[in-house]
Amino acid sequence: MVQDYRELRSEGVDVVRVAIRANRYRSHTAGLGAGVLQTNLVILPESFALDFMRFCQRNPKPCPLVGVSDTGDPALFTLGRDIDIRTDVPGYNIYRDGRLSETRPDIRDYWTRDMVAFALGCSFTFERALQEAGIPVWHIDNDTTVPMFRSNIDTVPAGPFRGKMVVSMRSIDADAVEAAIEISRRFPLAHGAPVYWGDPARIGIADIGRPDWGDPAPVGAGQVPVFWACGVTPQVALEAAGVPLCITHSPGHMLITDVPEDAESPIIRPSDT
Amino acid sequence: MVQDYRELRSEGVDVVRVAIRANRYRSHTAGLGAGVLQTNLVILPESFALDFMRFCQRNPKPCPLVGVSDTGDPALFTLGRDIDIRTDVPGYNIYRDGRLSETRPDIRDYWTRDMVAFALGCSFTFERALQEAGIPVWHIDNDTTVPMFRSNIDTVPAGPFRGKMVVSMRSIDADAVEAAIEISRRFPLAHGAPVYWGDPARIGIADIGRPDWGDPAPVGAGQVPVFWACGVTPQVALEAAGVPLCITHSPGHMLITDVPEDAESPIIRPSDT
Numbered sequence: 001m002v003q004d005y006r007e008l009r010s011e012g013v014d015v016v017r018v019a020i021r022a023n024r025y026r027s028h029t030a031g032l033g034a035g036v037l038q039t040n041l042v043i044l045p046e047s048f049a050l051d052f053m054r055f056c057q058r059n060p061k062p063c064p065l066v067g068v069s070d071t072g073d074p075a076l077f078t079l080g081r082d083i084d085i086r087t088d089v090p091g092y093n094i095y096r097d098g099r100l101s102e103t104r105p106d107i108r109d110y111w112t113r114d115m116v117a118f119a120l121g122c123s124f125t126f127e128r129a130l131q132e133a134g135i136p137v138w139h140i141d142n143d144t145t146v147p148m149f150r151s152n153i154d155t156v157p158a159g160p161f162r163g164k165m166v167v168s169m170r171s172i173d174a175d176a177v178e179a180a181i182e183i184s185r186r187f188p189l190a191h192g193a194p195v196y197w198g199d200p201a202r203i204g205i206a207d208i209g210r211p212d213w214g215d216p217a218p219v220g221a222g223q224v225p226v227f228w229a230c231g232v233t234p235q236v237a238l239e240a241a242g243v244p245l246c247i248t249h250s251p252g253h254m255l256i257t258d259v260p261e262d263a264e265s266p267i268i269r270p271s272d273t
Numbered sequence: 274m275v276q277d278y279r280e281l282r283s284e285g286v287d288v289v290r291v292a293i294r295a296n297r298y299r300s301h302t303a304g305l306g307a308g309v310l311q312t313n314l315v316i317l318p319e320s321f322a323l324d325f326m327r328f329c330q331r332n333p334k335p336c337p338l339v340g341v342s343d344t345g346d347p348a349l350f351t352l353g354r355d356i357d358i359r360t361d362v363p364g365y366n367i368y369r370d371g372r373l374s375e376t377r378p379d380i381r382d383y384w385t386r387d388m389v390a391f392a393l394g395c396s397f398t399f400e401r402a403l404q405e406a407g408i409p410v411w412h413i414d415n416d417t418t419v420p421m422f423r424s425n426i427d428t429v430p431a432g433p434f435r436g437k438m439v440v441s442m443r444s445i446d447a448d449a450v451e452a453a454i455e456i457s458r459r460f461p462l463a464h465g466a467p468v469y470w471g472d473p474a475r476i477g478i479a480d481i482g483r484p485d486w487g488d489p490a491p492v493g494a495g496q497v498p499v500f501w502a503c504g505v506t507p508q509v510a511l512e513a514a515g516v517p518l519c520i521t522h523s524p525g526h527m528l529i530t531d532v533p534e535d536a537e538s539p540i541i542r543p544s545d546t
Contacts, residue, residue: 046323049323050319050322050323050326050344053323053326053327053330053341054326054341054343057326057338057340057341058341058351058540059540060538060540061538065330067330068326068327068330068331070327070431070432071323078331078429154542154543156351156540156542156543158343159343185537188461188537188538192537192538193537264458264461264465264466265333265334265461265465267331267332267333267429269427269429270427270429
């Protein structure tokens with residue numbers, strides 16, 4: 001029994017998580033979970049964990065860290081009462097020596113006792129806020145993936161982790177750019193304010209019609225291309241670091257947490273449960 | 274030539290840092306540096322660093338992490354162009370096996386190649402904002418140290434780091450409490466909104482007149498005691514962890530960074546300098 005997106009759309013977190021855990025739902029998670037924080041996922045051996053955590057701390061806009069597991073513990077207990085990081089994402093990418101080697105609907109057979117899981121905030125949070133403010137988000141309205149580009153903006157290195165920042169682009173009507181900046185700035189755990197807006201060439205993007213990841217999206221008359229720091233940045237840094245085995249979510253297939261999107265801190269304290 | 278507080282009060286960051294580095298200024302840093310972020314400091318052996326960083330991530334209100342050094346590098350380059358963590362704080366506490374063993378004006382002789390320095394946001398930032406909004410801060414107006422209490426609120430543990438949250442108390446006129454909450458909430462890297470306000474007994478404080486650290490401060494008629502998560506919390510967690518050698522700033526003797534207090538992220542990127 002494979003479950004349908006429209007069927008899950010009106011369900012709460014618990015029902016969605018059970019469907020994902022049972023591998024009944026394997027598609028993207030945009031709009032699921034009704035107002036809870038969704039996150040990118042990076043799983044690494046403990047020997048890389050301190051440097052990766054420093055990389056996130058130094059690059060909070062592309063890598064807003066919202067949760068870290070204990071070494072070997074798949075629970076991620078600060079993000080939800082019942083999260084099992086081995087099963088609760090609808091799709092995983094397995095990287096060997098920095099290259100994608102396979103995709104999997106769960107990682108029960110890959111999780112080892114030396115692994116640490118990192119959850120990083122994602123753009124879904126500010127995109128919902130833009131839409132609620134009446135600012136259209138083209139790739140959502142047209143059911144495509146946001147266009148992403150390798151920019152010429154350096155990240156701040158930490159140990160073996162380094163590289164250029166990946167940015168995502170959304171076209172905004174010129175008179176709404178200031179509002180879009182202010183709205184997204186309110187969500188520092190979801191990439192915050194844009195890193196740049198205007199002429200793409202200035203941040204090293206030669207052809208705005210040919211993204212490095214995702215689908216192209218038009219920049220209409222009277223619109224400005226606005227660029228946010230993107231959660232694909234850590235994948236580029238992981239390639240640079242040559243981590244022997246590393247696991248991420250599949251793009252768009254996020255971890256759905258129990259934390260409300262408007263929480264002051266993305267932490268569920270054991271005593272609150 | 275020992276330098277005077279009033280003399281430094283009107284100076285910029287660079288002059289203040291040189292005076293501290295030369296051990297010409299050894300007193301508290303409140304109000305120095307004119308609008309830049311000041312931080313608490315914790316220095317630990319690398320073997321404890323990943324767990325301590327997880328402790329900070331899980332307890333962002335008492336332990337708002339704003340900077341982490343490379344192992345063995347005293348530069349803390351993301352917080353300033355020219356910070357040397359061995360000399361740039363006016364006073365250091367040296368802890369052995371969790372107990373204060375001595376205080377020092379610099380730690381040139383203590384820094385080793387396996388050490389990691391952590392900078393944590395402090396209350397100076399939101400206190401200045403409260404004052405600017407016309408909300409008096411009694412301990413500043415009376416030149417005493419803010420009263421701090423061991424509460425009954427649990428922190429979220431990480432490895433050997435655990436314990437109760439330490440809170441600082443400021444008495445606020447009842448009709449200004451809501452404004453104080455909203456103002457401090459805007460500074461998540463400076464402890465954010467209060468963790469509690471009202472009857473001290475509810476968070477395990479038996480006698481509001483007898484703080485565990487700092488000086489007593491009155492709760493006047495028509496005032497509410499308001500409690501913020503406090504940067505002394507990690508010192509309690511360090512005691513619990515029994516770290517063999519650990520160094521912190523002396524209370525009130527903070528690290529003065531180059532980062533503006535209103536920066537979106539507390540990061541100076543190498544390419545910006």
